[in-house]
Amino acid sequence: MSKYNKLRIEWDCRRGMLELDNVIMPFYQQHFESLTEQQKQAFIRLLACSDLELFSWLFKGSEPQDLELRTMITHIQNTLK
Template identity: 45%
Template sequence: MTEIHNKARIRWACRRGMLELDVLFMPFVDEAFDSLSVQQQAVLQRLLEADDPDLFAWFMGHQECKDPELKQMVQLILDRVRV
């Protein structure tokens, strides 16, 4: 799969059922996806496979993600949004 198709698929997966998640994921993918390493892109894809309630809890700080790679990606997205 080409990089463009992969980005399009990731972008589609960013469309969640919760507006709070959409406003985090969509700008991040639009602005930062191309600068991520292949490994980080794979972690982002894995993060997007998580359920919305878990994602919401992790991003809002209500719960800590147990997976260190996913936790790091959550923090990367949050740091990017705060800038």
Template identity: 35%
Template sequence: MPENTEYKRLWWHSRRGMLELDVLLVPFVEEVYRDLPADDQARYEKLLSCEDTDMFEWFMQRSRPEDPDLQRIVDMIINRVQPD
């Protein structure tokens, strides 16, 4: 039960109110998050604490996070929708 509660919390936090972020984060949390290793799950949770404007810039590839952990999870999300 606590795992389900935590997942629901993450799902709600993935809804940002900015369509460009919602279409990336909600499917990611629904389809990928549960299968991630614990380190990457922690990175995703860290990402959710960031400002929407920063995330928007990162996902639009206008800038990059300085934190390598954040860059890793941003790259994972981008690569999911834009595979090489």
């Protein structure tokens, strides 16, 4: 049995902004299983952040202070390229 509640994560991937929905859910579906345990934990913590924070980090060039979240944002952005 998986350590992660995939239905819960999938629900948390649904955001209030279309731009985020077009990035977060596809990233989860395509890349979550291949992440390391540390990256999975960072992604789950990232989902607890507000839509405004996520939008700012992913699209506006802002960076979270937390190094693990910053690294996960960079990883997500690199998959968009």
